[in-house]
Amino acid sequence: MKAGARDRQGWIVAGLLALATLVMLLIMGRPPICTCGAVELWHGAIDSGNSQHIADWYSPSHVIHGFLFFAAGWWLLRRAPLAWRYALAVGIEGSWEILENSPVIIDRYRTATMALGYSGDSILNSMSDLAMMSIGFWLAARMDWRVTLALAVAMEWLTLWVIRDNLTLNVLMLSFPVDAIKAWQAGG
Template sequence: MIHHDRSRSGLAGPTSLPVQVAIGLAILTAMAAWLGWMGRPLTCTCGTLALWDGDPYSPGASQQFADWYSALHVMFGMGLAVFIGRMAPHWPLSWMVLATLASSAIWEAMENTPVIIALFGNAPGTPSYEGDSILNAFGDTLFVAVGFLLARGLPAPLALITALALEGAVAFAINDGFILGSLRLLGVSV
């Protein structure tokens, strides 16, 4: 059983591991249900099931468990670690992880709306984007959680170097990433 000092945080909430696991599973289930309701496929409609698809132009792009964009989700998790740590410094780590899962699930729900799919899919110089499979959304959420835990465990300078290395790797491998993608969304040809 996980206990924490509520008097320090002034918060009441889940204290047992089973309750926290149930909340985490409920977040993931709600995300999957939303994506299913939005018409997202469970797995790649290309007929292949794989853990990795490194080709952003393949039919399995954003459909398999992991791809180059998984590194960006690790970076997103690292950013959430900083944000949540500053906004709720007295929260127990388990609550921060649940907030990270919820943040990722909300992003996956938004990312797979027709408006965002069109925005990402029509940016000049980017591969065609048709949305994620539910499998890919689960992978993305796992990578966000990994990024969160990585940032919590690393000294800040090393976490920053890791994030920059991930951004550089994605930019080098597939000519995309947070920086290049943001510039393209702003209409800059890169």
Template sequence: MTQAPQTASGDSLDALATTGPRGRGKPSLALCVLLCAAANATAAVLLLLFGRPLLPQQETLRLWSTGFGAASNSQHLTDPYSFMHAVFGAGLCLFLDRLKPDWPVRSKLAVAVLGSVLWEIVENTPMVIDLFNASNQPGAYSGDTILNALSDTGFVMLGFLAARFVGWRGTLLLALLVEVALSATIGDGFVLGILAVFGLF
């Protein structure tokens, strides 16, 4: 059974991810870091254009917050949802490992960062903010601060790197623990969140 040929764009992407723009060796670490930094800077600018503040507007910035009022929810540096972003990053790591096993880790990490940045932009659009508030999720959500959004992407990176060390079994175990812990403590998580959005919880 012959394998279907890849498209030219797919071949170009694979070549860029595995050998870099110069076609010699894997992409440099500096290039991947620059790409991640540029993606986060772009997200910050777009969120600013969306009217999102850099820091909490009604409270003093905290390293950790469990508040679910509009003044606290996703406004501070870290919160319970940070763990969900870490699980998301770990899941992206496993997915990319299976989809693109020949890509170097730095290229996969850059893709994971781009995926996180894209979600942060979509999450802070008025339509998605209204969708979250219309569902039966805990508290009130007015969008992320720019600092919180950047922190979320940082946790995606941490989750990605953690998955590299613990493997798929360890990642699955940690994901289940996070899901159970968040469901029990804040009444939210991946499963409950999806059910709430679709009006099933």
């Protein structure tokens, strides 16, 4: 099979995986948009509107997912066409969006993190998270790794400073909750 046809298949698979994520979220009964009825390009408040609109303070963590998926694909699957590494990244991110919106993870966020009123993502936000991951993947594919790393660190520090949360703390608190961090994140 020629490289062009193999790449085209990878792009098609990536699109089908994104579509499958959307369909699964619909089947799960996730709301298409914020139940408030509004669609905001940016929701900067840390409240029940988080994870309901197009972008919020958690969007940078999904860009970083893209950085990490690109790096892992480059390291582990260097011989695979970029389109197929991207399809794998879409599959992983889509799987996370489905898992993240399951009752077990929603309850985990409520009990182990500062997201006390978290009710899951709207479909709009989940698909935006998938797009943010894609942006991160494509930036990492085009930038020097040092720039990618510096950008990831800057995004982690910015969100830590602004909302007392970031990808690192999110993973830590979901996996091994620390009461002192939870209290600090709540402003205590």
